[in-house]
Amino acid sequence: xxxxxxxxxxxxxxxxxxxxxxxxxxxxxxxxxxxxxxxxxxxxxxxxxxxxxxxxxxxxxxxxxxxxxxxxxxxxxxxxxxxxxxxxxxxxxxxxxxxxxxxxxxxxxxxxxxxxxxxxxxxxxxxxxxxxxxxxxxxxxxxxxxxxxxxxxxxxxxxxxxxxxxxxxxxxxxxxxxxxxxxxxxxxxxxxxxxxxxxxxxxxxxxxxxxxxxxxxxxxxxxxxxxxxxxxxxxxxxxxxxxxxxxxxxxxxxxxxxxxxxxxxxxxxxxxxxxxxxxxxxxxxx
Numbered sequence: 545x546x547x548x549x550x551x552x553x554x555x556x557x558x559x560x561x562x563x564x565x566x567x568x569x570x571x572x573x574x575x576x577x578x579x580x581x582x583x584x585x586x587x588x589x590x591x592x593x594x595x596x597x598x599x600x601x602x603x604x605x606x607x608x609x610x611x612x613x614x615x616x617x618x619x620x621x622x623x624x625x626x627x628x629x630x631x632x633x634x635x636x637x638x639x640x641x642x643x644x645x646x647x648x649x650x651x652x653x654x655x656x657x658x659x660x661x662x663x664x665x666x667x668x669x670x671x672x673x674x675x676x677x678x679x680x681x682x683x684x685x686x687x688x689x690x691x692x693x694x695x696x697x698x699x700x701x702x703x704x705x706x707x708x709x710x711x712x713x714x715x716x717x718x719x720x721x722x723x724x725x726x727x728x729x730x731x732x733x734x735x736x737x738x739x740x741x742x743x744x745x746x747x748x749x750x751x752x753x754x755x756x757x758x759x760x761x762x763x764x765x766x767x768x769x770x771x772x773x774x775x776x777x778x779x780x781x782x783x784x785x786x787x788x789x790x791x792x793x794x795x796x797x798x799x800x801x802x803x804x805x806x807x808x809x810x811x812x813x814x815x816x817x818x819x820x821x822x823x824x825x826x827x828x829x830x
Contacts, residue, residue: 559578559581559582560578561574561575561578561579561582562574562575562578562617562618562627563575564615564617564629569631571631571632572631572632573613573615573629573630573631574629574630574631574632574635574654575617575627575628575629576593576612576627576628576629576630576635576638577589577590577593577627577628579635579638579639579650580592580593580596580642582646582650583639583642583644583646583647583650584642584644593628596608596638596641596642597609599641600641608634608638609628611630611634611637612628612629612630612634613628613629613630614626614627614628614629615627615629616714617629620744622744624714624715632654635654636651636654639651675693676689676693679692682813683813684813687753688753688756691753691756691757691760692748692749692756694760695748695756695757695759695760695763696748698760698763698764698767699760699763701767702763702764702766702767703717705767705770705771706720706781709770709775709776709777709780709781710776710777710778711777711778711781716778719778719782720778720781720782720785721733723782723785723786723789724762724763724766724785724786724788724789725759725762725789726789727762727785727786727788727789727790727792727793728758728759728761728762728789728790728791728792728793728796729755729758729793729796729808730793730808731808733747736808739808739809739810740809740810740811740812741810741812741814742812742814745812745814749813750811750812750813750814752807752809752811754799754807755807755808755809758792758795758796758807759792761791761792761795762788762789762791762792762793763788764788765787765788765789765791765792766781766784766785766787766788766789767788768788769784769787769788770784770785770788
């Protein structure tokens with residue numbers, strides 16, 4: 545059986561912590577840089593981590609680098625970069641060397657994250673329930689949520705096939721995804737995000753119901769074509785991706801011709817920008 549792993553973003557007091565669930569080891573790995581940034585409010589958490597490793601080695605004779613590992617995680621520029629990560633046990637040891645009033649609440653948060661994951665393994669429905677609850681909090685309709693989750697399942701089946709057929713690197717997944725998207729939408733993923741005014745946000749989280757449906761159709765068609773043709777490697781899967789994307793493109797154009805409405809939209813679910821009151825130059829501040 546092929547071992548799977550998952551990268552996620554967890555929130556501690558509304559601050560992001562990049563995490564990675566290792567299915568084989570059944571444990572979480574947390575970005576140390578993210579944790580340090582939260583606990584110390586340091587403007588340069590990488591430098592703090594470097595100095596902390598030196599201090600711990602000098603005081604305790606412990607090489608923190610030897611009990612941590614490196615994993616590729618999405619950086620602020622959107623690229624996958626290697627960063628130091630630690631499991632819960634190592635992270636708790638590291639936190640002892642960080643004087644912070646947030647240390648105890650963070651330990652409780654770690655325990656909660658681990659407990660919830662164990663619940664989800666025992667009952668996968670809980671994971672889906674948490675995702676649905678999160679979307680509802682952000683004002684999504686039940687219809688949109690159902691389509692988003694259904695589309696994610698379709699996506700997972702496609703990426704599983706890619707892994708089994710020899711596609712391994714993250715940039716290869718990005719390349720294949722972009723081929724499918726460009727074919728059906730007439731826009732690259734980046735162009736589609738620009739149209740919606742997105743930066744680091746997930747494009748699919750800001751798609752309309754129609755955009756989600758056509759994305760799913762393109763990826764479903766791609767997987768079934770790839771399976772039928774027994775596509776192997778990036779090149780053959782790219783060919784299948786263009787064919788699958790074209791099926792969704794033809795369906796999109798047919799719908800647009802019938803309705804007179806464009807499927808691709810610049811609409812998003814971003815919160816409205818804050819408006820500041822204009823100050824009349826002729827009036828004095830009180």
